[in-house]
Amino acid sequence: MPRFAANLTMMYNEHAFLDRFAAAAQDGFKAVEFLFPYDFTAADIKARLDDNGLTQALFNALPGDWAAGERGIASLPGREDEFHRSVETALDYARVLGNRKLHMMAGLIGADQPRARHREVYLKNLAYAAQAAQAEGITIVIEPINTRDIPGFFLNRQDDAQAICAEVAAPNLKVQFDCYHCQIVEGDLAVKLKRDMAGIGHIQIAGVPERHEPDAGELNYPYLFDLIDTLGYDGYIGCEYRPRAGTSAGLGWMKPYLHDARQEGQTTS
Helix, strand or coil: CCEEEEECCCCCCCCCHHHHHHHHHHCCCCEEECCCCCCCCHHHHHHHHHHCCCEEEEEECCCCCHHHCCCECCCCCCCHHHHHHHHHHHHHHHHHHCCCEEECCECECCCCCCHHHHHHHHHHHHHHHHHHHHCCCCEEEECCCCCCCCCCECCCCHHHHHHHHHHHCCCCEEEEEEHHHHHHHCCCHHHHHHHHHHHEEEEEECCCCCCCCCCCCCCCHHHHHHHHHHCCCCCEEEECCCCCCCCHHHHHHHHHHHHHHHHHHHHHC
């Protein structure tokens, strides 16, 4: 049975950020994720999680200067010290919020920049992050992102992400499998989920191509949810999509899974 986490960066934008936790809980979510927590204290976010019975599933380390267009620094030469500090800051938040997964964004690479050098820095930074997180029982995840949404992003393909994790060889470094990004770049999601599930640390969903609710578009999510269950994935599935209209009004796709989860809870209680 899939367990869904509301992405509070994209969903519930009808509410101020700290009010989105209650709105998600009211709609039946048991977990949340978001891009960045750093505009708020960890204590304030933790209070919203506790008040609403929510689990924090995932958030991202600091991405560099987001407002200026940066999209991560993990692969950027010359930014290693900044990356190390971003890992420590993310771990400080994770200790308070209780989540066990942190996403490290790779960053952008220009057409004239040496890819081999970026990859070398990326591997060393990921090894550092994984080692720092291991004592906390935290998994570091990396995410291939399509170049339509983020042109120039360093990491785009599932096989490349899996190869990087294998080369770093840290037991707590895995891939964040975003169905939306994967479909746009390479497709064949079911085969890739079967091939790579052992190395997948987090899954996210959205409709393709508009990135709205997963009940419209070219992906058959009921089939994929059944497959993900069959493959033994027991983590949260992040709902990282932009609602077509009101967030709550667009959650009809999730109601069968909420009903089944409640029935299951009644059976086992």
